[in-house]
Amino acid sequence: MITDSEFIRGLPKAELHLHIEGSLEPEQMFEFARRNRVSLPFRTVEEVRAAYAFSNLQDFLDIYYQGAAVLQTEQDFHDLAMAYFRRVAADGCRHVELFFDPQTHTDRGLPFSVAVEGLLSGMAEAKASLGITSKLILCFLRHLDEDAAFATLKAAEPWLSRIVGVGLDSSELGHPPSKFAKVYREARARGLNLVAHAGEEGPPEYVWEALDVLGVDRIDHGNRSLEDAGLVERLAKSGMTLTVCPLSNLRLCVVDDLKVHPLKRMLGLGLKATVNSDDPAYFGGYLAENWIQTSAAVGLTRSELVTLAKNSFTGSFLTPAEVAPHLAAIDAFAKGAV
Numbered sequence: 001m002i003t004d005s006e007f008i009r010g011l012p013k014a015e016l017h018l019h020i021e022g023s024l025e026p027e028q029m030f031e032f033a034r035r036n037r038v039s040l041p042f043r044t045v046e047e048v049r050a051a052y053a054f055s056n057l058q059d060f061l062d063i064y065y066q067g068a069a070v071l072q073t074e075q076d077f078h079d080l081a082m083a084y085f086r087r088v089a090a091d092g093c094r095h096v097e098l099f100f101d102p103q104t105h106t107d108r109g110l111p112f113s114v115a116v117e118g119l120l121s122g123m124a125e126a127k128a129s130l131g132i133t134s135k136l137i138l139c140f141l142r143h144l145d146e147d148a149a150f151a152t153l154k155a156a157e158p159w160l161s162r163i164v165g166v167g168l169d170s171s172e173l174g175h176p177p178s179k180f181a182k183v184y185r186e187a188r189a190r191g192l193n194l195v196a197h198a199g200e201e202g203p204p205e206y207v208w209e210a211l212d213v214l215g216v217d218r219i220d221h222g223n224r225s226l227e228d229a230g231l232v233e234r235l236a237k238s239g240m241t242l243t244v245c246p247l248s249n250l251r252l253c254v255v256d257d258l259k260v261h262p263l264k265r266m267l268g269l270g271l272k273a274t275v276n277s278d279d280p281a282y283f284g285g286y287l288a289e290n291w292i293q294t295s296a297a298v299g300l301t302r303s304e305l306v307t308l309a310k311n312s313f314t315g316s317f318l319t320p321a322e323v324a325p326h327l328a329a330i331d332a333f334a335k336g337a338v
């Protein structure tokens with residue numbers, strides 16, 4: 001019988017919640033800082049890692065935005081994406097829907113084209129060299145106002161056919177989804193899919209707003225939905241995908257211990273949960289590590305692992321025809337791996 005860790009690595013999986021800027025490893029941060037002549041407030045990789053002790057989302061965001069300042073050229077974004085894709089290819093990941101935060105880059109003077117072109121070229125190379133497919137999701141920073149989100153959507157116009165959807169990230173508390181109602185309506189009118197971070201630190205009301213005011217296709221995180229039985233029923237009945245990020249939840253103190261992580265409870269309640277890494281360079285693990293550590297901590301069965309793998313594809317923005325071979329590959333792998 002193969003080990004759980006071998007089973008998890010071998011299962012075909014998709015990642016649906018990954019901020020590409022959150023895959024910036026400290027070593028790469030120094031490399032980009034050196035080649036772009038950007039100064040860093042750290043002298044060593046160890047000093048950087050020591051700074052990754054967060055007590056909440058904002059603690060993390062402050063350091064994450066600071067780190068992103070080393071990204072200056074299309075080549076940097078290309079290299080960042082390829083480094084991430086190489087890591088998750090080794091994790092058994094077959095498809096990724098990655099977020100990027102254009103405002104983090106345009107607000108420090110980079111043209112909109114730099115991040116998007118660099119990422120799209122990295123995504124094309126990942127398909128050609130690693131066989132991993134991917135789609136790009138543009139996130140609006142929710143601590144900024146809706147006009148800034150509209151300006152971002154306008155700047156993205158030339159690339160909209162190569163962007164699968166929009167998302168909402170950054171500081172959740174005090175910035176409810178309803179703040180972005182109009183720009184989400186506009187994004188939908190342009191044929192984009194819609195996702196939003198909700199219920200990570202914010203209350204269940206923010207998840208209701210993401211559903212009813214924004215009309216999202218997926219909820220990113222969604223942990224605090226469990227505080228509201230009516231909301232759980234709504235999410236379960238509608239088959240809404242939740243992109244859950246266990247190691248992120250641990251590092252940002254959304255949960256005190258992985259052993260009490262709600263992932264298994266979510267599955268038991270009939271919620272369509274998936275497992276993802278969020279910002280792996282900052283939270284101590286890429287895709288497979290999230291699966292392996294959480295499975296060990298909460299005791300997932302092989303059947304639950306298969307459900308999670310299937311959810312990651314059926315919850316993606318791939319077409320049913322594209323999803324079907326992945327589901328067949330999951331079944332074939334699970335059947336052969338006893």
Ligand code: ADE
Pocket residue numbers: 019022057169170171172197200248278279
């Ligand atoms: N940006 C990057 N990671 C994030 C997270 N977990 N929540 C909100 N915004 C983010």
Ligand code: ZN
Pocket residue numbers: 017019169197220278
């Ligand atoms: Zn996130």
